[in-house]
Amino acid sequence: MSRKRKEVVTSIEEAASKIKDGMTVAIGGFGADNHPMTLIREIIRDGRKNLTVIASATAGLEIDLLIGAGCVKKLVAPYVGQEMYCPIGHNYRKYAESGQIEIWECSEYILYAGLFAAASGQEFFAWRGGVGTSIPQLNADLVEFTDPIGKTKKIIAVPPLRADWAIIHVGWSDAYGNGQHLGARFGDRWLARAADRIMLQTERIVPNSIIRKNPFMTTIAYADCVAEAPYGGHPYAAHGFYKEDAEFIQDYVRSSEANRKGDEKTWNAYLERHVYGPKDHYAYLETVGIRKLLGLYTHPIVSW
Amino acid sequence: MSDYSWKEMMAVLFSREIKDTDKVTSGAHTEIFFAATMLAQKTHAPNMKLQLGGSVTLCNVTDVEVTELPKTSTGYELLRYAESVHDHPDTYLFYGAPGGKRYYKEGSDFRDVNHFWFADKFFVGGIQADKWGNANMIGLGKPGQMTFRGPGTIGINDIAIGVRDTYVFLTAHDKRRLVEQVDFISHPGKKVCRENEYYGDGPKWIVTPKCIFDFDPETLEARLAMLFPGVSVDDIRANTGFAVKTAKKVETIEPPTQAELQVLRNEVDRTGLLRH
Numbered sequence: 001m002s003r004k005r006k007e008v009v010t011s012i013e014e015a016a017s018k019i020k021d022g023m024t025v026a027i028g029g030f031g032a033d034n035h036p037m038t039l040i041r042e043i044i045r046d047g048r049k050n051l052t053v054i055a056s057a058t059a060g061l062e063i064d065l066l067i068g069a070g071c072v073k074k075l076v077a078p079y080v081g082q083e084m085y086c087p088i089g090h091n092y093r094k095y096a097e098s099g100q101i102e103i104w105e106c107s108e109y110i111l112y113a114g115l116f117a118a119a120s121g122q123e124f125f126a127w128r129g130g131v132g133t134s135i136p137q138l139n140a141d142l143v144e145f146t147d148p149i150g151k152t153k154k155i156i157a158v159p160p161l162r163a164d165w166a167i168i169h170v171g172w173s174d175a176y177g178n179g180q181h182l183g184a185r186f187g188d189r190w191l192a193r194a195a196d197r198i199m200l201q202t203e204r205i206v207p208n209s210i211i212r213k214n215p216f217m218t219t220i221a222y223a224d225c226v227a228e229a230p231y232g233g234h235p236y237a238a239h240g241f242y243k244e245d246a247e248f249i250q251d252y253v254r255s256s257e258a259n260r261k262g263d264e265k266t267w268n269a270y271l272e273r274h275v276y277g278p279k280d281h282y283a284y285l286e287t288v289g290i291r292k293l294l295g296l297y298t299h300p301i302v303s304w
Numbered sequence: 305m306s307d308y309s310w311k312e313m314m315a316v317l318f319s320r321e322i323k324d325t326d327k328v329t330s331g332a333h334t335e336i337f338f339a340a341t342m343l344a345q346k347t348h349a350p351n352m353k354l355q356l357g358g359s360v361t362l363c364n365v366t367d368v369e370v371t372e373l374p375k376t377s378t379g380y381e382l383l384r385y386a387e388s389v390h391d392h393p394d395t396y397l398f399y400g401a402p403g404g405k406r407y408y409k410e411g412s413d414f415r416d417v418n419h420f421w422f423a424d425k426f427f428v429g430g431i432q433a434d435k436w437g438n439a440n441m442i443g444l445g446k447p448g449q450m451t452f453r454g455p456g457t458i459g460i461n462d463i464a465i466g467v468r469d470t471y472v473f474l475t476a477h478d479k480r481r482l483v484e485q486v487d488f489i490s491h492p493g494k495k496v497c498r499e500n501e502y503y504g505d506g507p508k509w510i511v512t513p514k515c516i517f518d519f520d521p522e523t524l525e526a527r528l529a530m531l532f533p534g535v536s537v538d539d540i541r542a543n544t545g546f547a548v549k550t551a552k553k554v555e556t557i558e559p560p561t562q563a564e565l566q567v568l569r570n571e572v573d574r575t576g577l578l579r580h
Contacts (some may be wrong), residue, residue, distance in 0.1 A: 030358050030392065031332065031378035057392055058332055058358050058378070058458060079456040083333040084375045088455045096443075096453035105442070107490075108459030109396045116393075129396075129462035132496040134488035138447055153501050183383065184359035187392045243380055298380050 007175040016042035026054040028168035030186035035062040036169040036201040038232035057108040064089035090256035105138035114161030119193035124157040166195035177223030183239020198223040242296040310513035311578035319343040327353040360390035422466030437493030437507035440486035457490040469508035477512035479545035
């Protein structure tokens with residue numbers, strides 16, 4: 001037996017190829033921040049179909065992109081949009097209204113309850129929020145029951161939400177898959193815990209000694225693979241590195257709105273320009289341009 | 305022509321509503337309320353406990369320069385105003401007294417804040433609201449046949465169960481939005497909250513760019529309580545999709561004072577996000 005530790009570093013292409021048609025994938029980040037965009041674009045380039053996607057509690061347009069590229073069959077998400085940029089994702093609307101995707105109706109905590117149930121190996125997690133709303137009526141997997149202790153209140157049993165893979169963007173990770181967020185973590189740790197395997201996309205791969213300097217900061221330990229992608233969250237922000245690219249997001253919103261209104265040409269041109277066209281992640285960054293990328297730089301949030 | 309926008313009016317209105325002892329929470333796409341809460345901290349509520357956005361970002365901007373009103377509830381700007389940031393699921397471990405409503409009503413000598421389970425005030429959006437104060441973010445149409453897919457409930461229903469007063473707000477006032485019965489419920493009105501023994505009292509108001517509805521304490525139905533400056537009761541009746549009942553006295557909201565507008569525009573919303 002070798003005494004050398006096994007490194008789990010892979011290329012973006014190799015990491016994305018682990019995602020197969022029909023799998024359930026949990027995708028991290030939140031709102032306009034910390035989404036594993038390079039891996040998402042690669043999954044689209046690979047032509048994946050029929051994915052069940054468990055999104056973050058406030059999913060942004062990263063999910064809308066996957067939907068618009070035809071990769072998604074079923075979506076677990078309490079929201080898809082980008083707040084002031086785009087209150088409701090256009091592809092999400094288009095595909096939901098036409099019945100091309102199935103929505104697992106939930107709310108933020110119903111999502112977390114499902115992740116907790118999966119992560120802790122329980123049959124369900126109980127939650128009251130949602131009783132009296134239309135959510136249980138729209139989601140047959142949610143079962144209302146009467147509180148067995150107090151005997152009066154209604155409670156919702158939320159079954160486990162398990163994923164084959166969680167795909168999470170971190171600030172940095174070592175070669176053994178120990179990742180650290182350098183800003184807000186949102187629900188990433190829960191998405192990861194509910195998955196059989198964890199794939200990290202990282203801004204930087206750093207020496208193990210950096211991780212050991214502050215192991216309290218390690219949010220995802222022992223991921224199954226880690227792929228480096230500097231500026232890999234673009235056009236969204238990556239906490240500790242850069243803010244979101246407003247212009248680029250606005251272009252996305254216009255293109256996806258065109259698609260919702262039946263103008264597939266504009267949408268396909270968008271995909272060609274930013275997803276299918278560039279031959280790899282660095283070619284994508286070249287299309288964005290060095291001035292733009294460096295202009296998005298923000299000061300580190302976490303001080304060491 | 306007034307020299308302020310309805311968004312600024314709304315921000316000032318909610319700022320006035322906030323007390324120094326309040327805990328307030330505000331979620332995604334609620335920039336008006338980000339402004340209202342920051343304005344309150346900078347004018348009369350420096351101790352107000354404020355949770356903004358998706359990473360349980362506990363902010364206090366009383367003595368902090370706000371360079372720009374955040375466009376998203378997750379961005380690095382918010383982190384600059386934060387004193388504490390948590391994993392998002394911590395939202396639902398709340399941060400008030402587990403005693404909830406009971407604790408709040410009985411009061412306490414040793415803690416005059418943190419009485420409520422989740423927060424004292426929470427702002428809730430809707431694509432529709434009805435006369436019971438039910439709000440809908442889910443969509444229009446029927447189950448399985450939505451003609452309009454809404455953004456989703458986000459965490460509104462999860463938070464609402466533990467908040468003393470929620471405020472439902474609509475960004476336009478018309479018959480499509482103010483209806484007899486919402487197509488789907490994302491935020492339950494007062495009646496549903498009571499029937500389900502929620503800790504939270506449900507909506508205190510429905511606020512539109514034209515008026516405020518409060519709720520009849522007996523019937524729990526919405527009633528017109530206050531008008532925005534320049535709006536008439538007839539205007540409300542003509543543009544509301546349910547029969548408008550009125551409170552005994554319908555008052556007109558006092559327009560923003562110069563002092564309020566000055567702090568709002570120079571210390572909170574410097575880029576003028578709310579001016580149009």
